Amino acid sequence: MQIALTPLEFIRRARKLYGGLEAVIDEDSSYTYAQFFERCDRWSAALQHLGLRPGDRVAYIAPNTRAQLESFNAVPQIGAVLVPINYRLTADDFAYLINHSGARVVCADYDYLDAIDCIRPQLKEVEQFIALNTERHGWLNYEKLLQKFPPSFTPANVQENDLLTINYTSGTSGKPKGVMITHRNAYMNIVGTLVHVPMSTTDRYLWTLPMFHCNGWTFVWTVTAVGGAHICMRKAHPQTIVETIVDTRANLLCAAPTVLLSLVNCPIEVRSRLPRSVRVLTAGAPPAAATIERVEDEFGWSLTHVYGLTETSPFITICEPRPEHASLDPVKRAAVKARQGVELITSGELRLVDQNGEQVPNDGETLGEIVVRGNVVMEGYYKDPEATAQAMKGGWFHSGDGAVVHPDGYVEIRDRMKDVIISGGENISSIEVEGAMLRHPAVQEIAVVGIPHERWGEVPEAFVVTKSGASVSEGELRQFAREALAHFKVPHRFTFVDELPKTATGKIQKYLLRQGRPAISAV
């Protein structure tokens, strides 16, 4: 017998089993699963009353609030497609994404109403504007609609390959692309997550990771599937994270390495309040071993490193613990944990291939591109058959990430293929150089890019953010690099900056660093 593989199945089960448990904490309010699902059902009923039909798109621009969380149940259960938009984008970006997705309804948090009102004339296909948590002329009010409609709606007859969400990539170059995630894609990612990272009703999940980001790596449904508590948080500032963990007894969170870095570098009187029994999943960018080491040893947290892309729902690999890792000293263990690891049980097949599509050897040295085929791989890019065909050529999704495979089968990303620095015929991984330099006590953040060089073709340049109050010279950094790295990998130039350009999801925009840099002359 076949029943659709969909996150809605977890919601069906959670309704039955977890009704009395705490589901959502958002600022001062708290809801049980029964109350949470009632609110979702009321919103589903309202959306149907507004004329939404299966397949219609509903766009959201909101931080990690209860209303945003509710959208992940209320929109799919009527068969509509959710478009969670990155709230850190500009009004022009909003207009592009809303129009590209063809959303009929736009829901926005109070912080984004002005931006939307400015671009209203451009949003010709949008029929309804919903203000999620405030009153505003020209906007319907979400809470009033919830009050108006009873919690009864017509459930959609969802098939597993139906579209669940469209998640736009951050677009480090060019226009953002709309990743089409099916119900089956998300279901498989959730189940795989739970196989490798067991969770239960006792888990209290802190929403540091934005929900718009790959559907909060699917935790919008994963936490519900096990009856855990969702602890909402509008902004992931280090101090707020610490206070919320203490106040709500949160014991589980997901965070990009940059968020972890901000935590380990926040004032000692703040971070010393953190409890030790917290599990953290990190993904979104390769974490430096030094960061992992501090999170595990100083905080006493248990860290799991996961890797994937929006296009893969998103998990492809997990750094699966092995008994032999446990006996390593902290520095070596952190180095192992900084590897992306091995395929999840449900994610599909990963390969590392060279330019001819041939698999590279498990030698820990030969660089290949990560390609993957499996049930977590997206249906394609929305309304973009050319980009889809390009990404899926030969029946494999091409990640654009360059990596090596170690003899134990563990994959380690060396760089985005386009960020690899080719210097005198040698590949230099910008990530390797960054990881080494992050061990310098004065370095808070660093980005290394290839700069044209007359003799070597390219050479590395480092952009450095120093820690508040710390001071270091270019000469000192060069000396530190020489001791830690092969000579040809040492940056030819160190440039001190106040901050690094980043996408809204915390990825460093290296193309901006490379732009217009003067070439380095042969010495």
Add this chain to the structure above:
Amino acid sequence: MQIALTPLEFIRRARKLYGGLEAVIDEDSSYTYAQFFERCDRWSAALQHLGLRPGDRVAYIAPNTRAQLESFNAVPQIGAVLVPINYRLTADDFAYLINHSGARVVCADYDYLDAIDCIRPQLKEVEQFIALNTERHGWLNYEKLLQKFPPSFTPANVQENDLLTINYTSGTSGKPKGVMITHRNAYMNIVGTLVHVPMSTTDRYLWTLPMFHCNGWTFVWTVTAVGGAHICMRKAHPQTIVETIVDTRANLLCAAPTVLLSLVNCPIEVRSRLPRSVRVLTAGAPPAAATIERVEDEFGWSLTHVYGLTETSPFITICEPRPEHASLDPVKRAAVKARQGVELITSGELRLVDQNGEQVPNDGETLGEIVVRGNVVMEGYYKDPEATAQAMKGGWFHSGDGAVVHPDGYVEIRDRMKDVIISGGENISSIEVEGAMLRHPAVQEIAVVGIPHERWGEVPEAFVVTKSGASVSEGELRQFAREALAHFKVPHRFTFVDELPKTATGKIQKYLLRQGRPAISAV
């Protein structure tokens, strides 16, 4: 992107990641995963050389040996269908099942060659007879074939709804039925098991449960999926179990309650050797709370109670731990753990319905039949559309099990619907009476059935096996029952027997106990 959901995907991943780990221990030999898969591949090549094509059936009659374990990989990866037959059946049964399945190849352990040779004239469709671990005239030798064929075969293009195995029910009444399990069925059961019972490369799984029994509850693939070690064992005698656990450092096993009962009742000098860090899954029949209590408190083992049927791949429910269970005293906790529990995250929807198909209330009292729809439910009975239609009426699989739902949503089986005793209009659960009587120190095993009664319609009769060396009178047992049970539930007759009639999977054949019993007169 869709890739077939099949246990073969776990094998693909395990080949890549676990090649150097210990895969199989069988008597004095031990194989790594690389060696194990090489043997499987050689056997796949041999089967293809023998003319086996996708869809063809291969029958096995073997205890828990390495060769039987290999069949679960080698047969499916060429697209053929495995028919693992209960080796405890008679030669006539073997003939019926082999012919009904239309197997072209029969593989048998040395203990069963005589039986097969006797029925050879009846096996007209069988083309090849393979002796798994001995030389015999008229039989090909498995090990010689493995030596002869290199490990290269043509992998089948398996689709997820293709047939994986045919598992014949034990047939407590009537002819056995062939349960058709698809690749997707098994995949979903495995993933669900791993979500609820996390396992890893450190697990060492002891094969106490027969592999033929629902494909060893799918652990033939589950253990491989995580890179654990399979520890084979031909017979599940208590002494052998204890010795093997000690010798092989096994830390995980599955067992029907009757096997656990044999362990807790084996001599103290034997059972006192058991290590405490063992996890056990029990299913196959409702375990008595008293048995659970002893396994957990005396052995210090961690027990998980799972419920299902061959027709559901087999898991439908798991007694999911809740924080509030942990604080219960051992007796109450065992009573909670004796409940069948709640749906697994992947198993599908379970309902309890009355004779009109209406759901019964969550009152812990009203009896309903367990029905289920989900991805673990079989495709149907092989070559038996009538039995399939009967079992699947209304689009739900009808389990035949009568149960109640407690207010917390946890299901508790009261009886097979046909074993419920209706006495003076009241339902009596034979399992409840048995559970109460098992707390009497002299009672080793007990079965309670309904016997015709002039006044009450039916009344309970108890068939009792006393512990070796123990002595108890009918009057003493009646007095014990009166103190533990409502008056109308007290057995009207206690009959002492040396052993209870059981199916090969350890289920008590109550219909045999009922046959020809004299009616009980009104007093």
